[in-house]
Amino acid sequence: MNYDIFNGDADGIIALLQLRLANPIESELVTGVKRDIDLLTKLTRNVKLVKGDKLTILDISMKKNQAGLMKALNDGISVFYADHHITGEIPVSKHLSAHIDLDANICTALIVDKLLNRKYHHWAITAAYGDNLIGVADNLSKVAGLTLEQARFLNELGTLINYNGYGSDITDLHYHPAELFAELLKYESPFDVIAESNSPFYKLQDAYQTDMTQVESISPMYQADKLFIIELPDEDWSRRISGVYCNALANKNPHAAHVVLTKNNDGLSYTVSLRAPLSNKFGAGDICSQFDTGGGRAAAAGINTLPIDKIQQLINVIEATY
Incomplete structure (x- = not known):
């Protein structure tokens, strides 16, 4: 049995998309929302x-899946x-082919792109x-x-795929994410996606524009020279827009760190x-890893459950870092 285990965001989906366009196989798809990252450990359990x-494992932290990885290799x-996330110790095993790059300007799909000699x-x-x-x-x-x-089109498509996660x-x-992967696998090129009126691009485009209108009237919760924080309500649109909205804020002001709560x-x-300042892309993963349920990479990271009384501590750590 083949298992394709991948993050449900744009990077994870497109990393697998390239591999399966190059080498089509029947496999069990194991994925979830973007923050569901202990996928391998859950599978082995x-x-x-x-x-x-x-097992083909893409765009999920090796550090967060050490238990599952060791069990699989030992078996x-x-x-x-x-x-491209924090790895912890990379096991030495004849059963493991590891392609890890922690550079802040690399994503998993670019690692796969290199392995496939830029085929897609x-x-x-x-x-x-x-x-x-x-x-x-x-x-x-x-x-x-x-x-x-x-x-511009590739930028919009990538943003929409990421938004969906x-x-x-x-x-x-x-x-x-498994359904979206299967839909996108029909297209040899991303430019084919826009040519088909019933492709996922158009549904996600409409949904994204609707969700983004919700945040236009929200004022910052906290603002300083190097840190900008927005608070969103407990709504499904908030959860969908949080990551891509944080990216958008970071792109507008590349010299500050940005947080969406x-x-x-x-x-x-x-x-x-x-999001770390785009002009200084380091430390985000280390900051979030100091809190339970936190993790990520140098430029972008998150915390699944941060108690309200820890907000000031988070602010202090971010401002001490940048």
């Missing part, structure tokens, strides 16, 4: 893997792992835009000879999206 099974399971390069650029590597993606678009209009659970999303339905905590 619930499924009895046997020799001959193969002799073949594992292909590509990622336009898809990889789309993922870079979706992962908010705007400068990187703009440069790749220019080198690839794309027009400004073509680059945010939510507290699958019911918040417009597409289950979304109230959880327990009334006692927030879900946190943090």
Whole structure:
């Protein structure tokens, strides 16, 4: 049995998309909302893997899945792992093929793009835009000879795919990430997506524009020279828009860190999206890892459940970092 285990955001979906366009196989898709990152550990806990099974793992932190990874490797399971998040110790095993790059200007889809000799390069650029590597993606678009209009489209498509991954659970999303992956797999090129009127692009475009109108009247909860914080209510649109809205804020003011706090339905905590200053892309993952349920990478990170009384502590840590 083949298992494709991937983050439900643009980077995870498009990393797998490239691999399966290049090498179509039947596989069990294991994914979830963007913040559902212990996918491998959950799989090994619930499924009895046997020799001959193969795991392809994309865009989920090795550190957060160490238990599941070690169990699979000790059972002799073949594992292909590509990622750009904090790893912890990378196991040494003949069963593991690890392709890890922690550079703040790299995403998993770009790692796969390199492995495939740029075969689906336009898809990889789309993922870079979706992962908010705007400068990187703009440069790749220019080198690839794309027009400004073509680059703009890839930027919008990547953003929409990423937008679909945010939510507290699958019911918040417009597409289950496995469904969205299957829909996009029909298209050899991202430019084919816009040519088809019933493609996921148009449904997500309408939904994104509707959700974004909700935040226009919200004032900052906290604002300083190097930190900008927005608080969103406990609503499904808030959970969907939180990550891409945080990206948008970061792009408008590249010299400040940005935080979007979304109230959880327990009334006692927030879900946190943090973006490091784009002019100084480091530390976000380290900051969030100091809090329970937190983690991420150098430029972008989050905390699933931050108690309200920890907000000032978060502010202090961010301002001490930047």
